[in-house]
Amino acid sequence: xxxxxxxxxxxxxxxxxxxxxxxxxxxxxxxxxxxxxxxxxxxxxxxxxxxxxxxxxxxxxxxxxxxxxxxxxxxxxxxxxxxxxxxxxxxxxxxxxxxxxxxxxxx
Amino acid sequence: xxxxxxxxxxxxxxxxxxxxxxxxxxxxxxxxxxxxxxxxxxxxxxxxxxxxxxxxxxxxxxxxxxxxxxxxxxxxxxxxxxxxxxxxxxxxxxxxxxxxxxxxxxxxxxxxxxxxxxxxxxxxx
Numbered sequence: 001x002x003x004x005x006x007x008x009x010x011x012x013x014x015x016x017x018x019x020x021x022x023x024x025x026x027x028x029x030x031x032x033x034x035x036x037x038x039x040x041x042x043x044x045x046x047x048x049x050x051x052x053x054x055x056x057x058x059x060x061x062x063x064x065x066x067x068x069x070x071x072x073x074x075x076x077x078x079x080x081x082x083x084x085x086x087x088x089x090x091x092x093x094x095x096x097x098x099x100x101x102x103x104x105x106x107x
Numbered sequence: 108x109x110x111x112x113x114x115x116x117x118x119x120x121x122x123x124x125x126x127x128x129x130x131x132x133x134x135x136x137x138x139x140x141x142x143x144x145x146x147x148x149x150x151x152x153x154x155x156x157x158x159x160x161x162x163x164x165x166x167x168x169x170x171x172x173x174x175x176x177x178x179x180x181x182x183x184x185x186x187x188x189x190x191x192x193x194x195x196x197x198x199x200x201x202x203x204x205x206x207x208x209x210x211x212x213x214x215x216x217x218x219x220x221x222x223x224x225x226x227x228x229x230x231x232x
Binding site for chain 1: 144146153154155156167169203207214215216217218219220221222223224225
């Protein structure tokens with residue numbers, strides 16, 4: 001089984017900060033990696049797929065990079081609406097694995 | 108925009124069967140470009156993909172749950188359903204239905220788009 005890990009588990013930041021979250025896979029997953037944002041009481045919302053492709057309607061301050069086993073999600077300038085939990089997700093047709101999440105809270 | 112809505116009992120007794128339905132609106136469950144899935148989220152295990160089904164009825168499951176899960180589609184009602192047998196407290200979670208973009212050229216199932224708000228199912232006597 002492929003395991004996904006994320007770091008940090010919690011991140012405290014201020015509005016305007018550049019934020020980077022790292023996701024690692026236990027073996028190479030090419031670029032089959034997505035990122036989700038989840039707010040309390042809501043379903044996860046897809047931000048990025050294929051490691052770096054921005055989902056339609058997602059602000060351009062979000063970006064993704066990486067391939068193989070290491071990936072990053074970057075928020076170029078953190079906005080008040082961005083305080084949430086972020087999950088990476090490996091998808092490979094019939095195999096779907098989520099990371100444990102990174103909570104971004106107010107510093 | 109396709110909308111999904113989960114429905115079903117919020118409380119299930121241990122050892123019984125959890126049954127949920129997802130109703131698809133503003134779109135057809137027979138759309139060949141989508142695969143329909145169930146995902147759950149619990150404090151203990153985080154987000155976990157349960158399985159999914161194509162409009163043809165072809166289904167796939169998470170190996171860790173495969174022995175207890177059945178996912179089916181009812182095209183006449185534009186719905187798909189989840190049955191999870193022999194539930195325990197560990198199955199307590201928020202259950203989401205979702206749609207996966209499906210590439211018909213290579214049969215690739217892509218990352219899920221969560222459409223519903225989720226439904227909390229508690230397993231307790």
